[in-house]
Amino acid sequence: MIYSKGGISRTLKNEVVTADLAVVGGGMSGVCAAITAARQGLRVVLVQDRSVLGGNASSEVRLWILGATSHMGNNNRWSREGGVIDEILVENVYRNPEGNAVILDMILLDKVKQEPNIRLLLNTSVYEVHKEADERIKSLTAFCSQNSTQYTLESSLFCDASGDGIIGFLSGAAFRMGAETREEFDEAMAPDTSYGELLGHTLYFYTKDVGKSVSYTAPAFAMDVTKEIPRFKNFNAKEHGCKLWWVEYGGRLDTVHDTEEIKWELWKIIYGVWDYIKNSGQFPEADTLTLEWVGMVPGKRESRRFEGDYILTQKDVVEQRQHPDAVAYGGWSIDLHPADGVFSDRQPCNQWHSKGIFHIPYRCLYSRNIQNLFLAGRLISVSHVAFGATRVMATCAYVAQAVAVAAKLCIQHQLAPREVGQSYYMTELQKELQRVGQYIPGFHLSDNSDLVQQAELTSSSNLDFKGFFKENILWKNLDISAAQLLPVVAGALPIFLLEIEAMQPTILEVELRSSERKGGFTPDQELGKIKISLKRGIQTVTLDFGLKIYEDQYVFLTFLQNKHVRLAYTPQRISGLLSVFNGVNKAVSNNGKQVALSGSGVDSFEFWTPQRRPExxxxxxxxxxxxxxxxxxxxxNGIDRPAIRPNAWVAATDDQQPIISIKWKQKQCIRRIEISFDTDWDHAMESVLMTHPETVMPFCIRNYSIEDGNGKIIYTQRANFQTRNVIELPEPCVTDELTISLEHPSPDVPAAVFAIRCYA
Known part of the structure; x- marks a missing residue:
């Protein structure tokens, strides 16, 4: 029994937590930063003011995680983000292909709790910053509402991944809020005041069909959307969740301090929308639907953006400017919304795509005036316009992973975040990022500690690609222009052959295209053109462009739309080979072609995008x-995905037992083996709401074993589904040879491996 007399003052229970890196914010950025840092050997405290992890991706908000792949609706081939964010997305598809946000919550909590170096504090809000000098943070004070405990968080390094930037704000870090003028950064897309300077918040709702008639009585505060929302006719009974991203409000308000007011306005809209759908008589299909869930926490888009040593701008994004200190990339469109949101009579967003992915430099990821403060997530150092492209969750998480590895270098070498930008340390940072799966466009991993670099490599076979299977042909109409992406090498271009069926005599136009930008996948350069007279029926067409290719690159063998023609397709899939189509994807403002407005500072070009499986x-x-x-x-070769070349070893299709052999002249002491497989870098892997056609990517090797030079099996893997397999051997393996025996993923997909690395 506890008994206390009144009349005395009391203090909260206080606990001091000491860490190498304090990460504030448990959204995807904070989660990926914390896990990455913990795996680098740092002691991490992860502070989240909500009861679940994931932020906008969690069950509290339920927005899908997206990044450079952009719903597979742009020209950014093989661009899904790597590292921990890839690991999470791949595992979510495996365990949660239906896109259940509650299951994603569990996966994120599971990932964090598996890391012994992470101290997780949920329901804990930071409210005070203590500084040991004007430009250096000493500690944070936070409070947990569930256990009534105050925490003092002591660390030498801090990462603000909180979205609104609570550490940066309280510490005095320089920040911006609202749009810059066109003149400041020479940004043609900088909005005027009529469009507005901030993006608003959104709340989602879910519906459920209960199989019987359901009535609905709206609350008194529900809005009459037919009178107040110009786009009310866009509502329908089929869409819910984050497909209603455009139900947005708050861009004219303070998106930090007015959040509760904004939330109430969104509640009025949502309950009014459901009243309209259920009771207007316009939606008889809604009779058996009930309102299953409404968000309690608004999904925030924009608030504070903090200043680093560099501010990324529109021209960096559109021109895909190269930065020597690149540590991450983006690829989402410049996606700006009218500040009036759902109350605006303008279109709900303006999405302008770049021709490819763009660098994000390290100089954007730390505060320019607070010495030990890293920036991660949507609050990094970018202009309002560039923010439209960097704000999406997979990009935010990718940036956060770079911060985590930089923090390791800071601890290891006693550096401030800015000092990591020096050339020697930057090389180390980029190398370590690539080692853990972080692809940086235009860079390749050069790692002298990798024992494979000094070995003799052989394989039971190498695919010499001369064409796809001729069996099980699938005939498809050429209703939209189609192309096959092919990785050609310098020299004479091969002659191509393809079976084509014409419904009537017609002329088929075939073009060979490439990307004007090296390593790009926008087919904006015509290399050759052939017109073929087709007779009715099936015929084999020979395509000889008579060209010489001067450097290795991908080319597009392009068949222009002809509704009288059918093309032959194959169920065979091979890593690094892909078909694309000049189709439409309205979800990302892809109408087949981007036609830039005069003076907008963006490019006009065609979209050539893949189809989702099973297509x-x-x-x-x-x-x-x-x-x-x-x-x-x-x-x-240090590149673990297709870029200018496929960058994968692929076994011959008739190789019944694919084997890779690694031999050294002298015995090596091997403690760790890393293998990178193909989990389809082109698949967007949206985390919630959408359903995926498979749980394991069709290219991924599931079963393999590793033997030493004496024929002893030192490792066996069954049912793999992940991109990177990191094998920590229980005992060091001393050998002069490793043999990796692999199984083809399926009869239609030959075995492929992107990378093998061994470490002492």
Whole structure:
């Protein structure tokens, strides 16, 4: 029994938590920063003011995680983000292909709790910053509402991944809020005041069909959307969740301090929308639907943006400017919304795409005036316009992973975040990022500690690609222009052959295109053109462009739309090969072609995008000579996804027992082996609401084993589904040879490996 007399003052229970890195904010950015830092050996405290992790991706908000892939609706091929965010998305598809946000909550909590170096504080809000000098943070004070405990968080480094920037704000870090003028950064897309300077918040709702008639009585505060919302006719009974992203409000208010007011206005809208759907008589299909869930926490888009040593701008994004200190990339469109949101009579967003992915430099990821403060997530150092492209969750998480590895270098070498930008340390940072799966466009991993670099590599076979299977042909109409992406090498271009069916005599136009930008996937450069007279029926067409290619690159063998023609496709899939279509994806403002407005500072170009499985078959092309681009040397070239080349070793399709052999002249002591597989870097893997057609990517090797030079099996894997397998051997393996025996993923997909690395 506890008994206390009144009349005395009391203090809260206080606990001091000491860490190498304090991460504030448990959204996707904070989660990926914390896990990455913990795996780098840092002691991490992760502070989240909500009861679940994930932020806008969690069950509290329920927005899908997206980044450079942009719903597979842009020209950013093989661009899904790597590292921890990839690991989470791949696992979510495996365990949660239906996109249940509650299951994603569990996956995130599970990932964090598996890391012994992370101290997780949920329901804990930071409210005070203590500084040991004007430009240096000493500690934070936070309060947990559930256990009535005050925490003092002591660390040498702090990462603000809180969205609104609570640490940055309280510490005095320089920040911006609202849009810059066009003149400040020469940004043609900088909005005027009629459009507004901030993006608003959104709340979502879910519906459920209960199989019987359901009535609905709206609360008194519900809004009459037919009178107050110009776009009320856009509402329908079929869409719910984050497909209603455009139900937005608050861009004219203070998106930090007015959040509760904004939330109430969104509640009025949501309950009024449901009243309109259920009781207007316009939606008989809604009779058996009930309102299952309404968000309690608004999904925030924009508030404070903090200043680093560099501010990313529109021209960095559109021109895809190269930065020597690049540590991450983005690829979402410049996606700006009218500040009046759902009350605006303008279109709900303006999405302007770049031709490819763009660098995010390290200089954007730390405060310019607070010495030990890292920036992560949506609050990094960008202009309002560039923010339209960097604010999405997968991009935010990717940036956060770079911060975590930089923090390791700071601790290891006693550096301030700014000092990591020096050339020597920057090289180390980029190398370590690539080692843990963080692809940086234009960079390749050069790692002398990787024992594979000094080994002799052989394989049981290498695919010499001369065309796809001729069996099980699928015939598809050429209703929209289609193309096959093919990785060609310098030299004479092969002759292509393809079976085509014409419904009537017609002229088929075929073009060979490439990207004007090296490593890009926008087919904006015509290399050659052929017109073919087709007779009615099935015929084999020979395509000889008579061209010489001067450097390795991907080309687009392009068949222009002809409704009288059918093309032959194959169920065979091969890593680094892909068909694309000049189609439409309204979800990301893709109408087949982007036509830039005069003076907008963006490019006009066509979209050539893949189809989602189970579609997305390759064109059944045959080649006069093989493309020798899938050799075993690819596993140590330092690029773990298709770029200018496929960068994958692929076994021959008739190789019944694919094997990779790694031999050294002298015995090596091996403690760790890392293997990177193909989990389809082109698949967006939206985390919630959408349903995915498979739980394991069709290219991914599921079963393999590793033997030492004496034939002893030192590791066996069954049912793999992840991109990176990091194998920590229980005992060091001393050997002069490793043999990796692999199984083909399926009869239609040959075995492929992007990278193998071994460490002492």
């Amino acid at each position: 997305g078959h390759n064109l059944a092309i045959q080649l006069s000579s093989g493309l020798s681009v899938f050799g075993i040397e690819n596993v140590r």
